[in-house]
Amino acid sequence: MSKSISHLEKLLGRVQKPGRYTGGEFNQVVKDWSKVKTKIALAFPDIYDIGSSNLGLAILYDEINRRNDSLAERVYCPWIDMEKAMRESKFSLYSLESKRSVIDFDILGISIPYELLYTNVINMLDLSGMPILAKDRYGQYPFVIAGGNSTFNPEPMAEFIDIFVVGDGEEIIHSIIDRYQWWKKSNRPKNYFYDILLDLDGIYIPSLYYETVGPCGQFLELKPKYSSAPFPIKRHLIRQLPNPPTHFIVPNISTVHSRITIEIMRGCTRGCRFCQSGMINRPIRERKVNEIIGSIKESLANTGYEELTLLSLSSSDYTQLVNLIEAIKLEFCDSQFDISLPSLRIDSFSVEITKRLKGIRHGSFTFAPEAATDNLRNRINKPISSQQLLDIAYDIFSNQWTTIKLYFMIGFPEEGEKELESIVNLCHQILSIGKQTVGNRAKVHVSVNTFIPKAHTPFQWLPLEDNNSIKLKQDYLRKRLRSPNIKLNMSDYRLTYLEALLSRGDRKLASVIKSAWEKGAKFDAWGDQYNHAAWMNAIEQSGIDVTKYIFQEIDPFIPLPWDHISTGVEKEYLIREFDNSLKGKLTTDCRNVCHACGIQKSYGIECNSLRY
Amino acid sequence: MHRVRIIYQKYGWLRFTGTLDVQKIWERTCRRAKLPLAYSQGFHPQARIQQACPLPLGYKSSTEIVDIWFIKKILIKQIYTALIPALPDGIHINSIKSIKLDAPALQSLIQSAEYRIHLNNPNLVSLNQKIKALKNENFIEFYKKGKILNLRNFLEDIYLIESINKSEHQIFLRLKNIPGLTGRPEDILSFLEIPLEEAIIERTNLIFNSREN
Numbered sequence: 083m084s085k086s087i088s089h090l091e092k093l094l095g096r097v098q099k100p101g102r103y104t105g106g107e108f109n110q111v112v113k114d115w116s117k118v119k120t121k122i123a124l125a126f127p128d129i130y131d132i133g134s135s136n137l138g139l140a141i142l143y144d145e146i147n148r149r150n151d152s153l154a155e156r157v158y159c160p161w162i163d164m165e166k167a168m169r170e171s172k173f174s175l176y177s178l179e180s181k182r183s184v185i186d187f188d189i190l191g192i193s194i195p196y197e198l199l200y201t202n203v204i205n206m207l208d209l210s211g212m213p214i215l216a217k218d219r220y221g222q223y224p225f226v227i228a229g230g231n232s233t234f235n236p237e238p239m240a241e242f243i244d245i246f247v248v249g250d251g252e253e254i255i256h257s258i259i260d261r262y263q264w265w266k267k268s269n270r271p272k273n274y275f276y277d278i279l280l281d282l283d284g285i286y287i288p289s290l291y292y293e294t295v296g297p298c299g300q301f302l303e304l305k306p307k308y309s310s311a312p313f314p315i316k317r318h319l320i321r322q323l324p325n326p327p328t329h330f331i332v333p334n335i336s337t338v339h340s341r342i343t344i345e346i347m348r349g350c351t352r353g354c355r356f357c358q359s360g361m362i363n364r365p366i367r368e369r370k371v372n373e374i375i376g377s378i379k380e381s382l383a384n385t386g387y388e389e390l391t392l393l394s395l396s397s398s399d400y401t402q403l404v405n406l407i408e409a410i411k412l413e414f415c416d417s418q419f420d421i422s423l424p425s426l427r428i429d430s431f432s433v434e435i436t437k438r439l440k441g442i443r444h445g446s447f448t449f450a451p452e453a454a455t456d457n458l459r460n461r462i463n464k465p466i467s468s469q470q471l472l473d474i475a476y477d478i479f480s481n482q483w484t485t486i487k488l489y490f491m492i493g494f495p496e497e498g499e500k501e502l503e504s505i506v507n508l509c510h511q512i513l514s515i516g517k518q519t520v521g522n523r524a525k526v527h528v529s530v531n532t533f534i535p536k537a538h539t540p541f542q543w544l545p546l547e548d549n550n551s552i553k554l555k556q557d558y559l560r561k562r563l564r565s566p567n568i569k570l571n572m573s574d575y576r577l578t579y580l581e582a583l584l585s586r587g588d589r590k591l592a593s594v595i596k597s598a599w600e601k602g603a604k605f606d607a608w609g610d611q612y613n614h615a616a617w618m619n620a621i622e623q624s625g626i627d628v629t630k631y632i633f634q635e636i637d638p639f640i641p642l643p644w645d646h647i648s649t650g651v652e653k654e655y656l657i658r659e660f661d662n663s664l665k666g667k668l669t670t671d672c673r674n675v676c677h678a679c680g681i682q683k684s685y686g687i688e689c690n691s692l693r694y
Numbered sequence: 695m696h697r698v699r700i701i702y703q704k705y706g707w708l709r710f711t712g713t714l715d716v717q718k719i720w721e722r723t724c725r726r727a728k729l730p731l732a733y734s735q736g737f738h739p740q741a742r743i744q745q746a747c748p749l750p751l752g753y754k755s756s757t758e759i760v761d762i763w764f765i766k767k768i769l770i771k772q773i774y775t776a777l778i779p780a781l782p783d784g785i786h787i788n789s790i791k792s793i794k795l796d797a798p799a800l801q802s803l804i805q806s807a808e809y810r811i812h813l814n815n816p817n818l819v820s821l822n823q824k825i826k827a828l829k830n831e832n833f834i835e836f837y838k839k840g841k842i843l844n845l846r847n848f849l850e851d852i853y854l855i856e857s858i859n860k861s862e863h864q865i866f867l868r869l870k871n872i873p874g875l876t877g878r879p880e881d882i883l884s885f886l887e888i889p890l891e892e893a894i895i896e897r898t899n900l901i902f903n904s905r906e907n
Contacts, residue, residue, distance in 0.1 A: 094710055095752055095891040101715065104707035108726075108782040332722055334711040334782065386722030386780070418733060 090181065093167045101335035102130035103164060105156070105178030108332040109384065111143070112179045113153040119266075120259050122146055123177050123187040123224070125157040127194060127202035128607070133158045134331065135339035137393065138193050138230060138251065144327035145252050152259050155179040155187075156331075159202045160209070162611075168209065175209040184210035187224045188262065191255075192243075194230040197584035198577065198607035200239060201599045203228070207242065214596065216244050216289060225275070227258070233286075234317075234362050235537040235644035237304070238584050240288035241592035245276070248647055249284040249317030250348075252324055257282055280310055284318025286647065287311070293589045293643075300630065301588040303641040314648040319685055321692060323348060323367050328380035332387070341389035342381040344374055346406070350395035351672045351689075354452075355463045355663050356491065358536040359395055361656075362649045364681045365689040366399070366673070371406045375413055382417065391422045398427035398435075399673075401693050407438050424448070428466050433477045446485035446527070447478045454504035458494060460666045463659070468508055475512045479519035486512060486526050492555050493533035493547035502555055505530075506562040513567055522567070529571045530559060532578040536585055537644040538651065540659035543636040546582045549575050576614050579632065580606060586631045588643035594624045652680030695732060696764045697795050698773060701788040704755045708784025713748035719782060720760055726780035729773060732763035746800040746900055747807065747871055750878060755897040761793060761800050804871045806850055808899035809879050811865040813892065818856065818863065824886045825852055825865070836881050845885065848877030868901075 094100035115121065124142055126133030133139070139156070146154035155177035160168060168174070174183045184190055190210070192203055207214045212223050219226070228239065229247040236246045247254055258279065265275040279285045290311040294302040306313045326344050333340055349366040350359065378390060394400060410421065421439050426432035428449045436447070451466055453459045459466065475486060490505050509528050516524025532552055535544040556572050563570045584591065594617075601616035621628050636642070638657050645653075655678065662669055669677055673693070676682070682689060704716070711719070721741040724731045733739035742763035749755050764773075770790050777787060813821075828834070829852065834845035851868040865886075869877050879895050 091894075092891045100710035100751070101712070104710050106707035106783045108722075332782070334708060334719060334784075335715045336718070383726065383728070386725030388721075388725070418731075418739065 087181065089171070089173065090176075093164070093171065093173060096167050097163045098161070099131075099335060101333075102158070103160065103178070104334070105181070107334050109329045110156075110179055110331055111147040111153070113147070115153070115180065115182075118151060118153045119263055120152040120189070121187045122152065122154045122189045122191055122259075123157050123184050124154050125159075125184075125190060125192045125206055127159050127192060127199040127206055128605075129161050130158040130333075131335075131337045134333050134337050135341070135343070136193060136195075137343050137345065138195070140327050140330060140343075141252050142191065142193075142255055143331075144329065145255055145324075146259070149256070149259065151263070154191075155182070157184055157190075157206070159206055159605075162605075165205075165209065174211045175206060185212060185223060188266075189258075190224045190226050192226065192228045192230075194228050194232045194239070196230075196607070197232050197238075197581050199232070200584060200595050201603045201606055203239070204242060204596065204599045205604050214599075215241055217241070219244070220272070225262075231359065231362065232585070234358070234647055234649065235585055235587070236286055236288065236647070237293075237589045237643045238587040238591040238595060240589050241596075243288065245279065246286040246288070247284050247318065248286055248315060250320040251318070253320050254282055254284055254318045277310065280312060282318070283316045285312075286315045288589075291646070295590075299590070299626070301590075301641075301643050304589075304643065304646045314646045316648050316684070317362070317650060319650065321367065321687060323369055325373065326369070326377045328377050328384055330381060330385050330387070332385050339391075340387065341391055342378065342385060342387045343391050343393050344377050344381070345369070345393045346374055346397070346400050347394045347693075351399065352396055353463055353659070353669050353672060353677070355461075355540040355659055356452075356494075356533055356536070358539050361538050361540075361651050363395065364649070364651060364679065365687065365692055367692045368401060368694050370694055371402050371409055374406060375409050378410070379413065382414075382419070388419045389422070390419060391424065393424070395425055396427065397423045397425050398429070398432055399671075403435060407435055411438065425450075428471055428474055430474060430477055433474060433481065437481060446487050446525075447483050448487040448489070449474075450489035451508075452489065452491045453494070453501065454490065454508045455501050457666060458497060458501050460668050461496075461663045462491075462494060463663070463669055465668055468504075468511075471508065472511055472515060475515050476519065479516045479524060482520070484516070484520050484523045484525060486516070488512070488526065488528050490528065490530045491533045492530055492559075493552055495544060497555075499558075502558055503562075506559065509563055509568060510565075513565065517567070525567050525569065527569045527571070528563060530556070531573045532575065534578060534582045534585065537642070538647075538649050538656075540656045540663060542586075542642065542656065543638050543660060545633045545635050546579070548633060549579070552578075574609055574612075577606070577609070577612060580617060582632045583628055586643075588631075590624075590626055591631075594620050594626065594628075597623060648684070650681040650684035652684070655679040695795055696767045697793045697797070698762055698764070698770070698790055699793045699800075700760050700762065700790050702758050702760070703786040703788060704749065704758050704784060705786070706754075706784040708782065709752055709754045711784075712751045713745060716749075717743055717745060719785070720762065723777060723780045723782070723785075724762065727773075727776035729768065729776055730765045732765045744800050747804050749897060750880075750895075753879075753895045753897055757788070757897065757899055759800060759900060803902050804900050805903040806868055806870045806901045807897055808901065809867040809869070810855075810896045810898050811867065811879060811883065811888075812894040812896065813863050813865065813888065815861045816863055816888070816892075818854070821863075821865075821886065821888075822854060825854055828852060828882070828885060834885060836877075836884075838877075843877070845877055845881055848872070849882065852882065871900075 124139050143154045146152050204214050213219050225244050227245045228243045229251050233246045261278050276287050296302050347368040349363040513526045535541045598617045598620035603613045603616040605611035720743050732742040744761040746759040836845050848870045855864040
């Protein structure tokens with residue numbers, strides 16, 4: 083049943099920014115429900131303003147709606163005021179296109195890119211009128227399927243989700259729909275649908291596995307209940323990126339990003355040892371220049387957007403970057419639009435490229451050196467000399483840019499005052515170059531994040547640095563980076579702690595997440611909404627010693643809660659890289675020399691053949 | 695340079711999109727239509743699009759007006775044909791005409807605005823009494839931007855349009871447009887003790903003063 087429209091209109095009269103909840107944007111796809119076999123709600127667990135630009139969901143929306151037998155509609159998390167209005171009048175969560183209840187769909191697909199969205203996921207299930215635990219959802223409820231980077235350690239959310247899809251989603255979504263339709267026709271029980279999914283790479287159905295625990299309740303290992311359940315679960319990998327979506331939905335209200343996003347390549351070969359994205363998205367798969375140009379052209383015509391971003395994990399590494407930029411200049415020289423090229427390496431090439439792209443503009447330039455000493459840079463495998471950075475800074479300021487943004491990380495092992503002092507010195511040196519070049523207009527924006535040892539990286543065995551020592555380091559930086567021309571941003575340790583816990587946890591954490599949500603935790607990633615008391619109470623009441631997940635250095639030879647997810651990169655490689663880090667030994671970009679991470683062997687591919 | 699004036703309807707879900715966002719919608723619609731929008735000079739060029747008095751969030755309208763500048767002369771028919779497939783749901787073009795480049799700004803031309811307030815099942819007897827009372831009052835104070843104002847100064851006309859068969863009735867309103875300090879239909883509704891969420895407000899006419907050309 084579609085919702086009572088007049089009822090919804092009344093609710094919208096009471097909330098801020100009602101345009102978040104109306105749909106009706108240019109390029110939305112509305113299909114006739116009676117003519118389509120499979121209906122999928124695609125959800126992003128944050129508000130419309132943030133979720134509407136998510137590329138992952140835009141890809142799936144496009145893939146599904148291209149099929150005549152299926153439809154996809156969008157669902158976002160309502161903001162606090164709308165949630166209140168909805169709960170008060172028992173108005174359940176609905177899709178923007180047809181205004182139908184989420185429970186009327188066959189499948190609810192949720193993208194969960196990061197861990198701080200977990201309570202929102204649960205909140206959305208509840209607002210839909212579904213039991214939040216998978217085991218309680220027998221009967222007519224839609225299958226709840228989750229994807230996105232956070233699913234590379236799915237365990238903390240295992241009790242809430244029916245099916246995880248780990249890895250690239252654009253191909254497997256079709257296999258899932260085909261099998262769903264076959265299952266539905268067969269009139270067999272729910273479990274049968276699970277059975278026929280199991281031969282697909284990337285499918286992880288948590289109810290088919292169980293966790294064994296030791297005498298102190300500690301995680302021992304995860305085992306399949308049946309021999310038919312795959313072990314380990316291989317992430318889904320596509321060898322060639324399909325054509326990118328070009329019919330982006332154009333919001334009727336202002337959102338955080340409203341622009342064309344074209345992914346120029348997926349994956350990264352740099353091998354920074356802290357970086358999860360670099361490990362779980364191997365190998366590099368590039369798009370061809372003419373395909374990108376064609377997609378930009380189509381997208382501009384379809385959206386009227388005035389901004390374009392060329393997305394990848396490391397733009398400078400796109401093989402045909404110069405040709406791409408030249409082609410863009412040639413094709414679009416008269417169009418009024420801005421192009422951004424994020425994730426550039428720190429070298430003069432990046433400055434040159436950006437200059438060519440924009441002409442001279444007074445915007446800002448962003449780099450992520452992460453560390454400021456050679457020793458630490460070698461250990462995290464992100465080498466770049468400080469002198470080079472200073473030269474580039476001079477180059478940037480001389481070309482009339484006035485702001486340089488720098489990203490650093492603190493909390494690496496053996497990081498002492500020397501490392502911090504180097505960060506401080508580097509920032510001041512860059513600022514003084516700026517002042518000499520553009521005077522007092524020179525600005526340096528410094529973001530300092532706390533390192534979180536993430537699953538599937540060579541640093542996964544490391545502990546998170548404790549609150550006290552991070553606080554000392556942050557205080558030190560705050561004191562030493564005081565200047566009207568320096569803007570300093572540092573991450574809130576409480577959120578770092580929570581993210582570390584949720585990204586390194588096992589199944590037992592479900593009770594903590596559930597209880598925190600019951601106590602009112604939601605929108606955890608929004609600093610001002612984060613409910614610390616709810617989380618701390620939930621942790622305390624669970625009786626779980628969470629410090630073990632966060633602060634304990636782990637022996638590389640004991641099983642980890644996410645070991646059943648295979649990224650294609652082998653554990654031996656991660657251990658080797660961990661050792662190299664201890665020795666301060668660099669590992670070069672693997673496009674020149676293969677370091678046998680395992681991806682070629684796991685998938686029977688040749689990395690070099692996927693680049694152009 | 696070519697300046698055109700578009701009169702359009704705004705309806706459906708789009709009534710929950712505010713004036714600033716509508717500005718963006720027109721810009722993107724023109725870009726999709728491949729019409730050569732004129733932009734202002736400077737570091738942050740803005741499309742030259744000018745709306746008449748802003749329509750409050752939640753209102754629908756049967757006569758919105760926008761002026762748009764293009765860098766060259768284009769046939770009106772061509773503009774119309776290009777715009778139609780590029781428009782989002784909720785905008786319907788009533789008319790397009792060319793306007794002199796030096797014509798005064800739209801905002802300064804609007805003398806008053808007419809509204810219809812759609813009500814579901816109101817108490818007609820008491821509503822009639824209240825409307826009568828409103829007409830008879832000489833001074834009705836309300837606060838706007840820290841000032842005490844007389845609502846009666848803004849109110850040019852008000853009457854009830856009763857429908858015979860349906861339960862939906864309408865109030866007709868004409869309010870004077872004083873930029874920055876315009877009395878709004880909400881202010882009248884609050885005097886009539888009608889909760890805002892019980893009403894759907896539609897702007898039905900923008901009345902130009904004599905300076906229009």
